[in-house]
Amino acid sequence: MTSMPTTNLSKAKRPDVKVLLVEDNKGDARLISLLLEEIYGSGFELTLANTCSLALHLANNEKFDVALIDYNLPDGLGIELIRFFSKEDLAVPAILLTGHSERAIDLDAMNAGAADFLSKNNLQATQLERAIRYSVQRHSIEQELRRSKEELMRRNLQLDTAKAQLEAQTNNMMQLTEHLAQSELSEKTVYIIPQDTDQRLQELTEHCQICVWHVTNEGKTRYLNPAMIALLEIDLSASHSASDFLSFFTVDSRPEAECEFSKWQRGIGSTFESAIVSARSGKTKRLVLSGSPLAAEGGTSLDLLVTAVDITERRRIEASTREQARQDPLTGLLNRNALQEQLSQAQANANRAGHSVALLCLDLDHFKIVNDTQGHPFGDELLKLVAKRLKASVRETDCVARLGGDEFVVILNHLDSNDSAAIPAQVIIDKLSEPFCINGETVFTGTSIGIATFPDDSDTPEDLLKKADMALYRSKEVSRGGYEFFDHSILENLLRTRELEPALRQAITRNELHLMYQPQVCISGGEVVGVEALIRWESREKGALSPNEFIPLAESTGLIVPIGEWVLREACTQLREWHDEGWTELKMAVNVSVVQLKRESFIETVTTILNETGVSPRSLVLEVTESGIMDNVERATQILGALSSMGIGIALDDFGTGFASLTLLKEFPVEQIKIDRSFVSNMETDVESATIVSATIMLGHKLGLRVIGEGVETTRQLEFLRNEDCEEAQGYLFSKPMCSDDLVEWMQGCDTNKPAYFPEVVASQIS
Structure with a gap:
């Protein structure tokens, strides 16, 4: 397929988002394009590419806020394109679009570096x-983390450079020490560099950011440079011995510091990281300290030169970077990456x-x-409150993470x-069923x-x-609001579903589909x-397959x-045909998928x-489910309103099993509601169902x-429905679903002097 030129389907001078x-x-x-227009109005710019190669060219030459990538493309898979984006570090978050709804594809997409995964078959503006x-927010956070890491690397490089400079200047320090050693000790503990000291050495110690402290072989402080004085926040009027200096270290750090000082005093140089507490502010700071033995006057004993570099901010950035890389920005829970580690x-x-170990996956109803x-x-x-309840529902030794959405x-x-x-699964279900304010x-x-x-179920995190x-x-399929353990029948059903898909794609062309009809009386x-068809x-x-098995597959694949x-x-x-045969008042009900x-x-x-077909709109009834309509209220209102204005009847199927039923009845152009069979079948024995x-x-x-x-x-x-003045009924009491010929025969077997009555036995039972 030849790559078509990119097309800007909608433009704005300053678009809110470039896609x-x-x-x-x-x-x-x-x-x-229509969904984006619904979301952003004219405030977006959409660039279209129809191949992987063209997309790569565009991503390398233009800046986009987000990339929406189809799963199947003429020259490759969208997942591979996303993986290439990640490897090449292209600055654009990618969302995978597909006509499939297999969770395995979702996980593969995330592992490839996708920011999200959406099914085109069920895509609405709110989802997109x-x-x-x-995706844009997460990408922005990741970019900020990357900049923080780069800044951290830059600071590390500066630190390494400073260390190298310090080592290179040690000989110069030695010269300075010789000058100091030759001067007499006065009552003051801290010495000012003598005026006759080399000017370059004086500037080096007085103005460098590296902290310098010189201790004599007797443990007395001979010199502290301004950087060390500021770091420790010490009083220059007091004396400061080596043991005094050890008092600045935190309780946890002091044993190691004493050990290192002991090495230094024995003439063994070393470097270590530790924590100190400043004298006046009480702030804890992280330092890298190095000790170097220096020859004292006459060469018979050793003085000590201690240098320190403040890395408090560096460690703070490192900790913050690690935390952000593991944390969900909205809820503060662990994110997907941290979940894998845990x-x-x-x-x-x-x-x-x-x-x-048990792994619990859950999402929220409605x-x-x-x-x-x-x-x-x-x-x-709501997500933040759910996160808090989840944390409160499990032990401290357990982990809670948010994968997204x-x-x-x-x-x-x-x-x-x-x-x-x-037990904890049921606790979580009970906690999340309580109202949120x-x-x-x-x-x-x-x-x-x-x-x-x-x-038992697996030995790898993925x-x-x-x-x-x-x-x-x-x-969700078996008992919404409950829990299910994995078993191999689930995997077998998934494999069967995958096997069914290619067969279902051919079902129409191979004439394997047919309709049955159940009367409504x-x-x-x-x-x-x-x-009802x-x-x-x-x-x-x-062989014969239940609609419960292949209809969900048809919906998930777009078939x-x-x-x-x-x-x-x-x-x-x-x-x-039935109208032409004289059954002119008969209506046809057809189920419509969301x-x-x-x-x-x-x-x-x-x-x-x-x-x-020449059928009057008033003879057609389209049945839609509560949950299907609520999946996209605005869109459903427009479509059903247009159909109703044509004269087509709208029936609300499975009434009572969905969400916000009263809202539906007020807002939508519904002319009939169908009480769900679960309530009808249980109303003889269950008071709540009857109510x-x-x-x-x-x-x-x-x-x-x-x-x-x-x-x-x-x-x-039937008698219960009749006493409650219910208008119509449908079910096996009257007839199972039949082929068209059998239905005609059944209707003809009724009282032909009236417009198709019940079979006589049923009529007599309710009369």
């Missing part, structure tokens, strides 16, 4: 803005002591919704058994936890982190008022877009299919919405 987008798909590039903001150390200790509705500063405050990791050390990790507002969140253990992450996603009269996959190699378009076209084509709602072309796709069903029906009626109960399997469930 390098490495993407060969024009549609995806356009989507990124946050990733860019954190985990390696924990594993080494566990090997020696014969105990276990954190994105909090960010979208309350703003990023509010979200940042709302992802946290806990290392539990010194466990007697793997099962011991369950931020700026006077109360917010609730929660967490799910994945647990992997050493040595692999242990991957497996804990796999367990986290299993936990009017409870009061028994009429069939609509059907349900997709099925009969793979040639793997849900062509599959969803096929479902909509197939369903509308079938509905057109991924489809994010596509710019979704409204156009729906319009095209309706025009092609939720009753309250949902009442709430729907208050808002002028129709209500349909899903998963109806018994006449008692």
Whole structure:
């Protein structure tokens, strides 16, 4: 593929951010441009490159604030480009974009040097803005750390140079000492350099920054230069012997200092680092001290020349640099780099002591919704509070780290058994489920936890982190708000998912997909008022596969877009046939994925299919989930509003299982809510489920919405819904999903003098 010239998709005189987008798909590039425009308005500049080689050329010749890099490029992988950026030390943070959602790719990207990882299939403006903001901030901190390190190296070089100069000038000092030794000692302890001393030597000792102290062989101070006097903050009117000088050293440092002084007095020169406390201010300072024996008058005994260099600031910078390199700037927790070190150390200790280590991966429920509705500063405050609760929930011997975003990791050390990790995991879940108060507002969140253990699950930090992450996603799927230990079935499922992806890509062209239809009936009269189209996959190699298995895969890979378009076209084509056969009042309900709602072309796709099949918009109902809509409230409002204005019905599926349900009902153009089957199936035995069903029906009626109960399997469930004035029902009590021919036969078997009643046995049971 020939590299196209770079394209500035949007420019401003002084852009808030300059973005390098490495993407060969024009549609995806356009989507990124629109998202950036939504975030920054006109305050950004986007430069497009469609190959790795062109991106490298641009990064070497222009300055960008951030690079957004696609995973698959015509001349290589985006990860390799990021790795090259890191090795070449190009001053631009890189964010990897991909159509996949495998956590292994995420970890590989981070190990390659990526600042963040985003899935294009689920990408929204808020996600992109946050990733860019954190990446730029993190890069700025890293640059500052680099400058600090360079400054530290410069100071070290200066120190080394000063030491070399000191050694070179030792002979000159010897000459000075001979002058001093020949003069008589007066009552004053500190001597001024005699006037007849060489002018150059006088200037050297009086004005150099290196501290100088001369002690006679009797332990009396003969000379202190101004730098040493300022360092020690001593009183010149008092005498200062060698033993007095030792009193300046801190309690911890004094034994070593005494040992070194003893060497010096025996004529053995040496250098060591130590700590002293200044006389007046009481400040602790770090010094590098050197002792050199000097021949005294007559050469029969030795004087001592002590030099010192103040390295307090140097050590402070070193400590600060080390701390910043290991610390998450927002929460103060350990960062990803420090986590790797801590985990390696924990594993080494566990090997020696014969105990276990558990690694807990967790993130926050509904954190994105909090960010979208309350703003990023509010979200940042929530992350800080979560960090504090995590620290308070574990022992001092355990470690807590933040990987980025709302992802946290806990290392539990010194466990007697793997099962011991369950107790602190539950403590963390309970603590994070308690309300948070931020700026006077109360917010609730929660967490799910994945647990992997050493040595049973893995013996390397990287692999242990991957497996804990796999367990986290299993936990979210199985029981949100709980914890799951890693087991090999998780890995087997992941491998199966990878095997399914290429087969799913071919499913449409190989005609392996088909639709089944489940009737939706009017409870009061028994009429069939609509059907829900349900997709099925009969793979040639793997046989029949459950939608629960392949729909999440389709969403994570972006395949849900062509599959969803096929479902909509197939369903509308079938509905057109039924209308032509006389079932003119029948409506078709089709499920829509959140991924489809994010596509710019979704409204156009729906319009095209309706025009092609001749189906009236009023005969089509699109079912969307609560959680799917809340994933991007603003975008969903625009799309669903446009579809509703066309006359298309909007139904809220799985109602009651999502977040902020009342907000949804007020804000979105919903005309029907579907009570989730989990509540309907449990309402005969569970009082809370029955209460939720009753309250949902009442709430729907208050808002002028129709209500349909899903998963109806018994006449008692149907009777309950009927007594609560629920309008419609759907479930195995009436019919399992059927092919189109069987559905027609089923409807024809009902009372044909009325518009398709229940089968007689059901009608008699509820009459």
